[in-house]
Amino acid sequence: MPRQNVLSPFPQSSHVHARCLKVAVGKAEQACRTRGARLTSLRRRVLELVWRSHEPVKAYDILDRLRAERRGAAPPTVYRALDFLREEGFVHKIESLNAYVGCGEPGHLGSGQFLICRHCGEVAEIDDGDIAALIADRARQLGFASERQTIEVDGLCGDCRAAR
Amino acid sequence: MPRQNVLSPFPQSSHVHARCLKVAVGKAEQACRTRGARLTSLRRRVLELVWRSHEPVKAYDILDRLRAERRGAAPPTVYRALDFLREEGFVHKIESLNAYVGCGEPGHLGSGQFLICRHCGEVAEIDDGDIAALIADRARQLGFASERQTIEVDGLCGDCRAAR
DNA sequence: TTGCCAATTGTTATAATATAACATTTGCAA
DNA sequence: TTGCAAATGTTATATTATAACAATTGGCAA
Numbered sequence: 001m002p003r004q005n006v007l008s009p010f011p012q013s014s015h016v017h018a019r020c021l022k023v024a025v026g027k028a029e030q031a032c033r034t035r036g037a038r039l040t041s042l043r044r045r046v047l048e049l050v051w052r053s054h055e056p057v058k059a060y061d062i063l064d065r066l067r068a069e070r071r072g073a074a075p076p077t078v079y080r081a082l083d084f085l086r087e088e089g090f091v092h093k094i095e096s097l098n099a100y101v102g103c104g105e106p107g108h109l110g111s112g113q114f115l116i117c118r119h120c121g122e123v124a125e126i127d128d129g130d131i132a133a134l135i136a137d138r139a140r141q142l143g144f145a146s147e148r149q150t151i152e153v154d155g156l157c158g159d160c161r162a163a164r
Numbered sequence: 165m166p167r168q169n170v171l172s173p174f175p176q177s178s179h180v181h182a183r184c185l186k187v188a189v190g191k192a193e194q195a196c197r198t199r200g201a202r203l204t205s206l207r208r209r210v211l212e213l214v215w216r217s218h219e220p221v222k223a224y225d226i227l228d229r230l231r232a233e234r235r236g237a238a239p240p241t242v243y244r245a246l247d248f249l250r251e252e253g254f255v256h257k258i259e260s261l262n263a264y265v266g267c268g269e270p271g272h273l274g275s276g277q278f279l280i281c282r283h284c285g286e287v288a289e290i291d292d293g294d295i296a297a298l299i300a301d302r303a304r305q306l307g308f309a310s311e312r313q314t315i316e317v318d319g320l321c322g323d324c325r326a327a328r
Numbered sequence: 329t330t331g332c333c334a335a336t337t338g339t340t341a342t343a344a345t346a347t348a349a350c351a352t353t354t355g356c357a358a
Numbered sequence: 359t360t361g362c363a364a365a366t367g368t369t370a371t372a373t374t375a376t377a378a379c380a381a382t383t384g385g386c387a388a
Contacts, residue, residue, distance in 0.1 A: 329388100330387100330388085331386105331387095331388090332385105332386090332387085332388095333384105333385095333386090333387100334383100334384095334385095335382100335383085335384085335385100336381105336382080336383070336384090337380100337381080337382070337383085338379105338380075338381065338382080339378100339379085339380075339381090340377100340378090340379090340380100341376105341377080341378085341379105342375100342376085342377075342378100343374100343375080343376070343377085344373100344374075344375070344376090345372100345373075345374065345375090346371100346372075346373070346374090347370105347371080347372070347373085348369100348370080348371075348372085349368100349369090349370085349371100350367105350368085350369090350370105351366100351367075351368075351369100352365100352366080352367065352368090353364100353365080353366070353367080354363100354364085354365070354366085355362105355363095355364085355365090356361105356362090356363090356364100357360100357361095357362090357363105358359100358360090358361085358362100
């Protein structure tokens with residue numbers, strides 16, 4: 001059995017997204033209580049905006065929405081909130097897109113692997129221990145000690161393949 | 165035996181880098197002849213600047229050096245040359261660094277896997293078929309068709325681990 | 329309770345990365 | 359040799375991110 005853990009699946013097109021958002025925020029609240037971290041209203045709002053969909057969100061898109069709600073929102077407002085959310089593992093940055101996506105399993109450490117559909121733009125996150133272990137192993141053979149892995153796979157998700 | 169191919173190793177500190185550069189440019193010239201692509205003097209110069217070391221190079225660092233040599237160098241000068249070199253597989257972008265690194269095996273297709281030393285900054289490139297296959301396989305189990313993989317591993321290279 | 333400290337947020341400015349759009353030049357082939 | 363496509367020049371601007379310092383807030387020790 002593969003040590004695979006689907007942290008955020010590609011959702012059914014019919015899924016009720018409000019549920020995803022609510023679950024994610026709830027998990028973040030719980031994690032913050034446990035850790036003694038502060039999920040302020042600003043940070044919570046940015047987390048909600050990241051979770052508006054399963055597509056990665058641009059920092060400046062978040063900023064545009066924040067500006068509509070709070071006077072004085074500026075780039076540092078967003079980037080500082082994102083920094084916090086990333087440190088706590090509630091949000092990941094997709095390096096190949098310069099965009100941010102919610103993490104389905106905030107408690108969970110490690111960076112995961114991202115599947116990015118080039119057609120619908122949605123992202124699924126998995127955490128496959130075999131992949132991580134194989135990469136660490138092959139790096140080790142070259143004397144390299146792996147500490148962090150960035151794995152982003154572009155392609156077509158099942159729905160978009162089927163729709164072709 | 166792993167299907168591992170080291171495209172660019174971490175070099176010995178004693179290595180004669182001029183040789184790396186010469187070999188890389190020679191391979192690019194050969195590949196361009198074969199493919200009917202044009203390695204103009206600008207593109208060749210940018211390739212040389214990317215190959216100044218085994219550390220990824222920033223686009224604007226390349227631009228600064230170009231400006232010292234040619235009047236009128238501007239961001240598009242560099243980005244267009246990098247686009248060409250990337251399309252031909254002579255250069256890769258390290259997404260997590262927004263920087264560019266030479267490819268040791270230009271003929272070779274596929275995106276490879278990058279080992280990035282957080283201490284010395286140098287990068288090695290491998291192309292491990294087992295890693296690529298495992299990722300494609302696990303994605304496939306979720307209905308996802310992998311087309312391109314971005315794999316960047318941060319850690320410590322052998323020399324830097326030893327020096328600690 | 330008060331006043332202090334650290335964390336958070338506000339504010340202004342700027343740095344760093346990248347592309348758009350159009351003009352000019354170059355190299356090659358009909 | 360001229361005409362076209364590719365390459366490069368040129369100017370402007372878009373996008374992504376951080377620096378630096380000020381103001382505010384929230385908890386907690388005296």
